[in-house]
Amino acid sequence: MSGVLAVWQRQARPVAASVVEIMLAAAPQRAVDGQRVWRNGAVALAHQHFWVTPEEEGEQQPLLSPDARLAITGDVRLDNRAELVGAVGRLAAPAGSASQLSDAELILYAYRQWGVDCVNHLLGEFAFVIWDETRQQLFIARDALGNRSVCYYLDRQCCLVASEVRQLLAHPAVSCQINEAKVADYLVGHWQDQAESFFQAVSYLPPAHCLLVSAGDARLWRYWDIDPQAQIRYRREAEYAEHFLALLQESVACRLRSRGPLGISLSGGLDSTTIAALAASAPGETRRLRSFTYVFDREVACDERDFIRPLLARYDLEATFLPADDLWTLQAPATWPVLDDFVMHDAYARLPLAVMRAAQQAGCRVLLNGHFGDTLFTGGRYWAADWLSDWRWGTLARTLVADRTVIRPRRDLFENGLRQLLPVAWRRRYRQLRPRPAVWTHPGLHPDLAVRTHLQERLHDDDSWQRFAGPGRWERYRTLKTSVIAQGLAAVRGMYHAHGVEPLSPFWDRRLVAFVMAVPASLLGRPAGTKWLLRQAMAGYLPDAIRQRRGKSSFTPLLYKGLYEKEWATVRQILAAPQVVQQQFVRADWLRQVLEDRYNPAHAYPLWLVLSLELWLQQQATNRSL
Numbered sequence: 001m002s003g004v005l006a007v008w009q010r011q012a013r014p015v016a017a018s019v020v021e022i023m024l025a026a027a028p029q030r031a032v033d034g035q036r037v038w039r040n041g042a043v044a045l046a047h048q049h050f051w052v053t054p055e056e057e058g059e060q061q062p063l064l065s066p067d068a069r070l071a072i073t074g075d076v077r078l079d080n081r082a083e084l085v086g087a088v089g090r091l092a093a094p095a096g097s098a099s100q101l102s103d104a105e106l107i108l109y110a111y112r113q114w115g116v117d118c119v120n121h122l123l124g125e126f127a128f129v130i131w132d133e134t135r136q137q138l139f140i141a142r143d144a145l146g147n148r149s150v151c152y153y154l155d156r157q158c159c160l161v162a163s164e165v166r167q168l169l170a171h172p173a174v175s176c177q178i179n180e181a182k183v184a185d186y187l188v189g190h191w192q193d194q195a196e197s198f199f200q201a202v203s204y205l206p207p208a209h210c211l212l213v214s215a216g217d218a219r220l221w222r223y224w225d226i227d228p229q230a231q232i233r234y235r236r237e238a239e240y241a242e243h244f245l246a247l248l249q250e251s252v253a254c255r256l257r258s259r260g261p262l263g264i265s266l267s268g269g270l271d272s273t274t275i276a277a278l279a280a281s282a283p284g285e286t287r288r289l290r291s292f293t294y295v296f297d298r299e300v301a302c303d304e305r306d307f308i309r310p311l312l313a314r315y316d317l318e319a320t321f322l323p324a325d326d327l328w329t330l331q332a333p334a335t336w337p338v339l340d341d342f343v344m345h346d347a348y349a350r351l352p353l354a355v356m357r358a359a360q361q362a363g364c365r366v367l368l369n370g371h372f373g374d375t376l377f378t379g380g381r382y383w384a385a386d387w388l389s390d391w392r393w394g395t396l397a398r399t400l401v402a403d404r405t406v407i408r409p410r411r412d413l414f415e416n417g418l419r420q421l422l423p424v425a426w427r428r429r430y431r432q433l434r435p436r437p438a439v440w441t442h443p444g445l446h447p448d449l450a451v452r453t454h455l456q457e458r459l460h461d462d463d464s465w466q467r468f469a470g471p472g473r474w475e476r477y478r479t480l481k482t483s484v485i486a487q488g489l490a491a492v493r494g495m496y497h498a499h500g501v502e503p504l505s506p507f508w509d510r511r512l513v514a515f516v517m518a519v520p521a522s523l524l525g526r527p528a529g530t531k532w533l534l535r536q537a538m539a540g541y542l543p544d545a546i547r548q549r550r551g552k553s554s555f556t557p558l559l560y561k562g563l564y565e566k567e568w569a570t571v572r573q574i575l576a577a578p579q580v581v582q583q584q585f586v587r588a589d590w591l592r593q594v595l596e597d598r599y600n601p602a603h604a605y606p607l608w609l610v611l612s613l614e615l616w617l618q619q620q621a622t623n624r625s626l
């Protein structure tokens with residue numbers, strides 16, 4: 001929705017107005033509806049407006065409490081407004097009807113009532129900063145799953161908080177030195193550290209965390225986490241589907257509280273069509289949903305119109321089809337999107353950009369999507385482990401017979417089955433004694449990078465497994481808390497905001513995440529099909545051609561076309577004097593072999609990771625020279 005910014009000189013020196021303006025200017029796309037700065041001596045709060053919900057239209061954050069002792073700037077959408085209105089209505093009475101308060105105002109009153117414990121009463125998406133004049137402290141909080149972004153820089157002299165890393169780098173106190181550990185994590189696909197950014201001086205506030213900063217102290221803590229012991233068990237499988245559907249309907253309804261036309265990025269897969277069906281059939285919703293879909297006339301394997309058309313007809317969606325045959329990887333390389341904050345490795349970035357432009361032209365401020373459906377149901381691969389641990393051997397035996405053509409014994413029965421029944425501590429100890437070399441995870445990783453970043457140790461530096469006893473539950477937990485979501489989503493939102501669009505992901509909801517962690521894995525996936533629970537829940541909502549669809553379309557032809565056909569000369573030019581080699585991130589011999597061995601599909605994705613990193617490094621070098 002919006003952008004937040006805070007500057008506090010912890011040694012009581014006045015904040016220069018020019019410094020705040022420079023930091024705001026680093027992310028102008030967030031100020032869709034303007035911006036405002038509030039300064040009070042050594043502290044300054046700023047807000048870049050993007051009004052999406054009806055209650056915040058015209059709101060001029062930062063906001064002050066009636067006694068002017070508190071100030072807030074926040075990027076907020078709350079899902080439990082009625083509960084909060086009832087709780088803080090007495091405090092809010094002097095300001096008028098509590099039901100008319102914006103979400104940021106509700107948080108301010110919640111802080112007046114509960115202090116830093118107010119976060120335990122908030123449900124939704126938020127990143128906010130509160131300056132408490134009486135206590136002389138800055139309070140920063142982020143929502144449970146990291147849907148809204150906030151990062152910070154902290155030293156003895158100052159505390160800086162912003163929605164985007166680039167805003168912090170614009171401050172003269174913040175070094176732009178690259179964090180090599182994050183680069184190593186990127187290359188090997190290790191995304192468990194939710195605090196580290198690609199810059200040594202800047203940290204993200206991790207999801208579900210708070211930071212309280214005073215003149216001489218700083219305290220960071222987690223206020224919410226998935227309960228490792230929570231279990232939901234029903235007698236009938238249909239009850240799980242009913243429960244899940246109710247949660248998903250509520251998640252979608254919360255995201256419909258918005259101004260203007262509603263849009264959705266729609267494919268022919270199960271996830272986005274589910275969101276479209278529930279949004280279009282939501283009680284009381286009168287707006288006609290506008291869908292935006294990539295279509296292909298030449299790359300027919302990527303085209304999904306045949307799946308989408310029955311849904312469009314059933315719910316009378318206003319459809320926009322976007323020709324995408326020419327949106328291959330690295331198409332128009334001079335304008336290929338490269339983010340400042342984050343190494344974006346989406347090889348198909350031209351596709352969502354086309355949707356953003358179309359949604360902007362249609363006047364949509366909100367763009368729903370089906371993102372993170374795959375993440376939510378990843379735990380389904382542990383179906384055999386759950387049946388074995390629950391002594392449901394008969395069910396397992398019948399499944400092995402019925403689905404024998406699709407079951408892969410080593411993967412399904414051993415790796416994701418019997419192996420998960422061993423105590424996690426045993427498996428961790430075995431992997432410590434016989435570690436997989438880090439270079440296996442990316443064939444071009446420079447061994448010196450692994451050594452100087454202590455990569456092998458960090459790959460195993462996670463003791464959260466001790467809290468999980470059930471089979472596969474720790475792996476499910478790690479997938480759901482991966483930092484590529486919290487950090488990547490934060491970075492990509494800037495692209496949407498540049499088009500005046502707010503992306504909303506109903507599947508990435510705290511209530512749904514807690515639910516899928518508590519139910520048996522066999523309800524999330526089965527050998528003959530993924531997302532079993534979702535398919536059951538959507539009976540009667542989706543056409544059977546979609547609901548029973550197996551597999552999904554792949555945009556891989558666009559990657560191959562871009563790298564090896566249309567843009568091969570561009571690839572060679574980008575890597576002519578590669579910084580990834582000069583800085584010893586990637587081995588020169590591996591890169592040379594890949595460039596000589598053209599058309600080898602095994603090299604495509606590792607090469608694309610390196611290309612994305614190289615483009616980012618080149619942009620950083622350009623930024624430093626300006």
